[in-house]
Amino acid sequence: MTRNGSLRVVLQLAVFAIVMFVFISPASAIPAFARKYSLRCTACHESWPVLNDFGRNFRDNGYQLRLGRDDAVTADPGYWPVAVHITPRYLYTKATNQATDQGVKDIGSGGVADASIDLLMAGVLTQDISFLVVPTGFAADGNVHLESYWAYFSRIFKNSDWLNIRVGQHEVDLPASGHRGISLTDSYLLYSYHPGVPGGNNLSAYDMGENQQGVEFLGHDQTSLTRYSVSVFSAKDSLGSQNGLSSPSVYGHFQKYFRFKDGPVSEAEFGAWGVVANYPTEFLTSGGAPIPGSGSKLQSSTRYGVEANVWLGPTVAPLHLDFVYGHGSDKKELLMGADRAGTWNGAFVEAIWVPPTDLLHWGIFGRYDIIRNQNQSLSTAPSNYNNQDQWTLGARYTIAYSIRDEVAFHGEISSDKVKGIGIGGLDQRVDNIMLGVDFTY
């Protein structure tokens, strides 16, 4: 096989790996809180696991209701801050135009997929200091990793919600949470997309949806209708620069919600976000391999954009539309073989409908993700190389929820098409059908 050919195989394996990663990427919802406060999941989740206004405010307040029953001593003695979440499911995946020794083929595979467990541990240590620890994995491969771990200090200035500090590995305050997305098969392309040279490597592994190690400064008004968040962190998957903060990066997000007393729109939100993640481009090496911490010549991956959310109908059973747009750019020094920076635009529209039926059992959702390259980092590459289109349709039916647990049927179909990344510039497509039982206790 030629060098180029093997790189292509690597790239295809990477696409597969990403798809697989998405399937095991945990979604967080924490029935330990439901138990602690005797609320059903629906109190905090518009449609599980997407937070509603009450849930967002609860989270911003450091998982506290602030009525004298929050901390480890005043809380219900029966409360134990641990919850388990898992989704046994049947999954059929078909990937088109895959390279095999027998030529380019479509490959389909199906079965009850390997599932992993999230252990969600969260609570209040003492008034205004809360925590979250999420070990996840425990699947057939035996791996367990810490998906999140942080401590959150709320109300740094007494009685003001405008400064709270989170320290540890956390999800930055995304326009739509990557870990609390309603789809169990597709992640938001905009968060993880990287431009690239055909068959080439990108030194920046920045993924907005991935939890980052650092410090978050967050502020909000009393009901979280105006909020800001700034995270300062060392970008993940970097060999590190020589600075005090390796791979120094900063993410910021501002949101404002509006409410309407009458008419078809009950609530709307507008926001803006941006991030600069820096990765080293030169290293000292040992036996040819880069030495961690020896990186220098930082170059940036930047992403910035806007968002809008609209809730049609009553907020209790809304048709919730979420639109997020972003512009991304990776410096050419990050992209091996590039002759200029790679720039692109991405967006998604997501719709979540909670039909106004008795007990709000249903959640119906759909999403369209789109990536369009603007400047290919290799100016001779086809202008649509690595452009992507992805759609997702799904439904959840909650069989039962209580103050202790939740169990739901979850079904979805999705399709992700990528331009020109197959052998000979063929397009590739990954289709999914998933049917599962999602439960958490």
Add this chain to the structure above:
Amino acid sequence: MFYRVALWVPVLTGLLLAAGSAEAANTGNAGNGKLVYQRYCLSCHGAQGNGQGEAAEYMSIKPRDYRQGTYKWRSTPSGSLPLDSDLEHTLLNGLYGTYMPTWRALDERSRLDVIAYIKTFSPRFTTEKPQDPIIIPPDPGYSDASVARGDAVYQKYNCAQCHGAGGQGDGPSAHELKDDWGNALVPYDLTKGHVKCGDKSTDIYRVFMSGLAGTPMPTFADSLSSTDAWDLVHFIQSLSPGYAKNMAGTVASTTAGGAR
């Protein structure tokens, strides 16, 4: 092309919003309120509104049974139904020290809708009208002299019988008290720095003027002058640094949905 599509979304959103800014309604929609109730309240107050949701069993202070139309925290006199604004006041503040959360993060529409719905559990709301709210004169202000006078009022009206000499809820009668639903009830410990429904001085004032319906906590409206009542408020406030003093606070309003 991409930019143009992106640009259209905020424009369309703006149009939708403009269409939505019609005249606002003041009373809730009970039909939608039922869904609000199912989403947020059912686990405690129960599908029948009888206070026996799945969580009630594990609570020492039981969720309200709505069927009698008996509400503790009102701006209206003893024996009266509450105003919608009283119920909204409870939803905005929550009930400190109990399982009843604050619902201020909900939008106003949802709050008004759920209030309209919980009223449907009691026929009283169709046959009776709430009485006019008790007039609360402005807080004359916290002072040591007023606290001393309030101490005397506390003795005179024998509040200590239930609340104890130091206000800790440990008076001689404290252990025998039951509420109208037959549940044991202890007088609230006034030294904690919070009363259940709100932390403003007017929230304390209205407690002994309206009484807490359904509980042994009586109304003193017939015998207590408003000056005595304010002195009593200041005395209670002196029991803990937790109380915010000299706060003008909420003033009872006669219009539904008015008082914040």
